Amino acid sequence: MMETFAALGGGFAVALQPTNLFLALIGCIIGTAIGVLPGIGPLNAIALLLPFCLALKLPPESALILLAAVYYGSGYGGRITAILLNMPGEPSAVLTTLDGHPLAKQGRGGAALAISGIGSFVGATISVVLMTFLSVPLARVAVAFSPADYVALIAFALSLLGAVGGGSAPKAWAAGCLGILLAMIGIDSGTGVERFTAGSMELLGGLDFTVLAIGLFAIGEILLLIETRIRAEAAKLGQGQRLTLAEIIFCVPAMFRATGIGFVIGVLPGAGASVASALSYTAEKRLNESNGKFGQGDMRGVAAPETADNAAQIGNLVPMLSLGIPGSGTTAVLLGALLMYNITPGPLLFEQRPDVAWGLIASMYIGNCMLLLLNLPLVGIFARLLTVPAWVLYPGVLALSFAGVYAASNSAFDLLLAIGFGVMGWAFRKLGVPLVPIILGFVLGRMLEDNLRRAMSLSDGDVMALLGSPVSIVLWVMTLGALLWPLLARRRGVEARAPGV
Amino acid sequence: MTAGRLLGALLLALAGFAIWSAQSLEVAFAADPLGPRAFPTTVALLMALCGALLLIPRGPDFEWPERLAAPPLLVLVMAGYALLLVPLGFLLATILLASSVALLFGARPLAALATGLITSASLWALFDRVLDLPLPKGLLGA
Numbered sequence: 001m002m003e004t005f006a007a008l009g010g011g012f013a014v015a016l017q018p019t020n021l022f023l024a025l026i027g028c029i030i031g032t033a034i035g036v037l038p039g040i041g042p043l044n045a046i047a048l049l050l051p052f053c054l055a056l057k058l059p060p061e062s063a064l065i066l067l068a069a070v071y072y073g074s075g076y077g078g079r080i081t082a083i084l085l086n087m088p089g090e091p092s093a094v095l096t097t098l099d100g101h102p103l104a105k106q107g108r109g110g111a112a113l114a115i116s117g118i119g120s121f122v123g124a125t126i127s128v129v130l131m132t133f134l135s136v137p138l139a140r141v142a143v144a145f146s147p148a149d150y151v152a153l154i155a156f157a158l159s160l161l162g163a164v165g166g167g168s169a170p171k172a173w174a175a176g177c178l179g180i181l182l183a184m185i186g187i188d189s190g191t192g193v194e195r196f197t198a199g200s201m202e203l204l205g206g207l208d209f210t211v212l213a214i215g216l217f218a219i220g221e222i223l224l225l226i227e228t229r230i231r232a233e234a235a236k237l238g239q240g241q242r243l244t245l246a247e248i249i250f251c252v253p254a255m256f257r258a259t260g261i262g263f264v265i266g267v268l269p270g271a272g273a274s275v276a277s278a279l280s281y282t283a284e285k286r287l288n289e290s291n292g293k294f295g296q297g298d299m300r301g302v303a304a305p306e307t308a309d310n311a312a313q314i315g316n317l318v319p320m321l322s323l324g325i326p327g328s329g330t331t332a333v334l335l336g337a338l339l340m341y342n343i344t345p346g347p348l349l350f351e352q353r354p355d356v357a358w359g360l361i362a363s364m365y366i367g368n369c370m371l372l373l374l375n376l377p378l379v380g381i382f383a384r385l386l387t388v389p390a391w392v393l394y395p396g397v398l399a400l401s402f403a404g405v406y407a408a409s410n411s412a413f414d415l416l417l418a419i420g421f422g423v424m425g426w427a428f429r430k431l432g433v434p435l436v437p438i439i440l441g442f443v444l445g446r447m448l449e450d451n452l453r454r455a456m457s458l459s460d461g462d463v464m465a466l467l468g469s470p471v472s473i474v475l476w477v478m479t480l481g482a483l484l485w486p487l488l489a490r491r492r493g494v495e496a497r498a499p500g501v
Numbered sequence: 502m503t504a505g506r507l508l509g510a511l512l513l514a515l516a517g518f519a520i521w522s523a524q525s526l527e528v529a530f531a532a533d534p535l536g537p538r539a540f541p542t543t544v545a546l547l548m549a550l551c552g553a554l555l556l557i558p559r560g561p562d563f564e565w566p567e568r569l570a571a572p573p574l575l576v577l578v579m580a581g582y583a584l585l586l587v588p589l590g591f592l593l594a595t596i597l598l599a600s601s602v603a604l605l606f607g608a609r610p611l612a613a614l615a616t617g618l619i620t621s622a623s624l625w626a627l628f629d630r631v632l633d634l635p636l637p638k639g640l641l642g643a
Contacts, residue, residue, distance in 0.1 A: 055634050168505075170551040174512050177548035181519050181541060188537040193526050195537060196519070219579070226571045226605055391608035395599035396620045402582060402598070403591070403624055407634045415583035423576060431508045449540045453533045461534030 007350075008132055011358025015366055020065050020359070023058075024367045027069025028374060034070070035077015035090055036385050040397060042074035042090075043330045043439070044221065047213035048400055050337050051408030060341040061359040067337055068317070068360055069367045071330055072124060075273065075310040076371050079116045080383050083302070084109055092273035092309045095281040099294060099301030106297055111243040113379050115251055115299050116306040121372040123259045123307035127314035128364045130263055135350065135361070138322040142347040147454035148466050152475035154448045157325050159482040160268070161437045169486035171433045179441020180448065182207055190453055202413045209336040210408050212442060215418035216435050218401045220425020222394050251303040254284050262308035266315020272328040276312035277305035314364065321345050321357055325444070329436035332443045339443075505555045512552030519545035575605055590639020591629075595621035 014020060034045040046067045053063035078090030083100035096116065103112040145153070161172045185196045186206030197203040258280040265276040284304040285294045294301045316327045317334075324346030326332040338345050343353060350357045375382075405418050425435055459465030467473055523541045582598040589597075600617030608616060628634045 052632065052634070056632055168555075170554040171508070174508075174548050174551035174555070177544050177551065178512075178515070180544045181548070184541045190533055191537050193537045195526060195541065196522055222602075223572050223575060226575050227568050389606075389608070391603040391606035391613065392616050394606055395602040395616055396624075398579070398602055399595050399599050399620050399624055402579075402586070403595075403628060403636070406586065406636070407628070410635070412583050412587055415586065416580065419576065419579045419583060422579070426572065431504045433508065445544075452540060453535045456535045457533045 004133060004136065007136075007354060007358050008362060010354060011360075011362030012365075014061055014355050014359030015065065015363035020062055020363060021366065023062055023066040024069045024363050025370055027066040028073040028367055028370045031070040031073015031075075032077040032371065032374060032382055033385055035074040036080050036382050037077075037393070040221070041217070041330075042071045043213065043333055043436075044217040045070050045074070046330060046333045046337070047210055047217060048397075048404050050213075050333070050340070051210050051404040053337070054340060055407040060338065060343055060353075061356045063337060063341065064334070064356060064360050065363040065367075067334055068364065071334065072310065072313050072364065072367065073371055075124070075306075075313045076117065076120050076375050077382065078309070079120070079302075079306050080113065080379060081386065083112045083116065084383055085386070090273075090309075092277050092312075093305070094274070095277045095305035096302055096309075098281070099296070099298050102295070102297035103299075103302065108241060108297070110379075111241065111247070112297075112299070112302050114243040114376060115247065116302045117372060117375040117379070118248060119251070119255050119258070119303040119307035120310040120375075121368055122255045123262055123309070123311035124314055124368045124371075125365070126256075126259045127263045127266070127311040128361065128368065131314060131318050131364075132361055135318060135322045135357070138318065139347040139350050142323050145347070145471065146469060147451040147458065148468055149471045149475070150451040151448065151455055151466055152472040152479065153323065153325060154444050154451065156475045156479045156482065157319075157327070158437075158441065158444060158448075159479045161434075161440065168432065171431075172437050175428070175433050175435065175437035176441040179438040179443075180445030182212065182438070183442045183445030184449070189450070202411065202417075207417075207442075208409060208414060209333075209340065209442070211405055211414050211418045212421055213333055213336070213439060214401050214405055215421025216425035216428075216438060218397060219418060219422025220429060220435070222398055223422055223426035224429055225390065225394060247299050251300050254300040254304045255307045257283065257287075258304040258307035259311045262311025263315040265308075266312035266327065267318050268327065272316065273309045273312040276308040276315075280308035281305045317360075321349060321360070322347065324349075324447070326440065329439045332436075332439045336439075336443050505557075509552045509555030512555065513549055516545040516549035516552060519548075571605055575602065578602060578605070586639075587637045588639055590641050591636035592621055592625050592641055593639060595624060 015024070030045060030049075031042065034040045034042060049067060049070065050063075053066065058066070074090060075092070078088060078093035079096050079100065082088045082093040082096040083104050086097050086101040088094045088097055100112045100116065103109060158176050159173075161176050181196070183206075185203055187193070187204055188195050194204065261280045261283060262273075262276040265279065266273070281301060281304050284300050285292065288294070288298075288300065292298050292300065316331045320326045320331040320335055322345075324335070324344060326335045335345055338356075343349070343356060401418070402415055405414050406412075408414075428435060428438075455465060456463075459468075467476065520542055523538050523545065526538050578598060578601045582594055585597070586594045596617040598617075599620040600613045603613035603616040604610070625636065628636055
């Protein structure tokens with residue numbers, strides 16, 4: 001206990017440095033803004049910012065503080081369009097539209113925004129406290145993991161993609177496989193053989209992570225946006241009664257339940273904020289069947305999914321930091337960012353780079369307070385972002401994408417590569433293939449192969465060694481369950497909704 | 502053709518290429534029992550299996566875009582940018598890119614040009630002046 005406080009104190013020493021405070025604030029503002037803007041999610045934004053962090057030679061802890069602030073800040077922004085326009089800014093805000101928009105129509109949009117902002121803060125802050133105390137114990141467990149255990153853990157994380165991604169499981173698995181294969185491009189570290197390079201010099205060093213992420217997400221999204229006519233609508237805040245203290249207190253139990261659900265779902269690899277917000281909304285609706293008016297503007301129907309959404313986002317960071325296994329697309333990008341700094345998240349991170357691990361955790365306490373302060377009074381300004389016409393916004397996003405790719409690599413080849421992945425991202429979206437598994441597969445693929453080869457070397461090629469420990473057996477059984485689950489769930493019509501990103 | 506079938510065929514082709522390409526890898530001596538071939542081959546086989554599952558006809562037809570010409574035009578514009586960025590320099594190339602993209606998003610010509618100029622100038626100011634990142638100077642460079 002005392003150790004944890006001492007370590008957290010060290011983290012605050014990092015997070016309170018003026019540069020890092022400033023970066024956290026910038027990250028929070030960008031995060032909220034991209035949460036508002038449809039078509040640009042936290043994943044795109046982080047992929048866009050990463051090359052600049054590298055090119056500016058920001059130290060890793062500062063880069064992570066900035067990128068993570070964009071990530072958890074986006075959880076505050078998605079609700080704004082969901083409530084005002086019935087259009088979720090992020091996939092995880094879909095459930096917020098159900099009660100948020102009716103409230104806005106009743107003239108209580110301002111109150112709905114306030115309660116969801118408070119919910120986001122409660123969910124995120126309690127989750128950061130949980131993370132503070134759980135990360136190191138979890139990391140200690142993982143220190144004892146053998147390569148074979150890691151193989152099983154990564155296989156489990158990947159198998160969950162089909163169970164929770166929404167839509168078709170084979171598509172999600174195929175996308176995961178494709179991501180793994182893309183990670184194989186370049187010189188094989190074990191033997192020095194060139195793989196899948198098609199003789200290209202530029203590909204010898206492997207695919208650049210930012211090129212893949214910017215191509216699939218930023219460019220692919222713009223290709224998708226340009227093919228439909230965008231209809232602009234004006235935002236309105238509503239002049240009705242402001243949020244009362246009684247209403248906040250009324251929502252507190254719902255917020256606590258939603259935090260619990262959100263954090264647990266978030267820690268599980270594969271399940272994301274979308275699942276958490278859907279589950280907590282359904283739970284509240286069932287619990288309060290007698291006294292609720294869910295669907296017609298119940299405050300708890302706004303508070304619960306937003307709280308769970310933010311709690312899950314923070315929960316998602318726990319396995320990324322402690323185990324080195326990201327649970328979602330965006331945390332995979334954050335992991336990729338750390339890898340580009342030659343920092344491997346995982347059990348040893350807390351001992352080897354406490355400045356990075358604890359600096360990040362401490363900055364999240366500060367960042368969430370900033371976000372609450374930013375979001376309560378300034379919500380109107382963020383909502384006005386929606387009045388920016390598409391033809392101003394997206395040319396800028398595209399130019400920024402290219403500038404980022406170029407700044408990181410100084411090569412026009414990478415620009416063409418990013419465009420190619422953009423076309424792929426567009427086609428996959430049209431074909432209903434989720435893109436997040438590609439990113440997860442790409443990040444986990446090399447890790448999976450390295451651990452597999454290490455395990456095989458240790459056992460002299462005996463495949464049974466993969467089942468050599470109780471941990472690995474449990475994980476493989478869970479993997480099998482995760483692979484069979486979508487087949488069983490389809491029969492009962494269970495479908496988690498997670499469109500787009 | 503349903504979207505699922507199209508995808509299944511695409512995945513099978515990709516997996517086939519990956520497997521064929523992996524088999525041609527030759528290692529002089531085995532550094533580890535697994536080698537560079539086994540893992541990608543297995544993953545590609547799994548992908549082929551998923552692709553085969555998707556060949557079962559089911560689901561909606563492929564949805565062609567509402568504005569059929571816009572995505573290919575945008576790809577052309579972007580490819581042009583990638584090729585012209587270094588010879589023309591960041592400022593000129595980005596004006597061309599942002600203006601054409603604005604046009605594709607339905608802006609009027611003058612508004613598109615203004616978007617291009619402002620986008621390019623402000624990004625250049627941000628990167629070159631504030632952040633001090635190297636961008637290609639091209640024609641305007643001394």
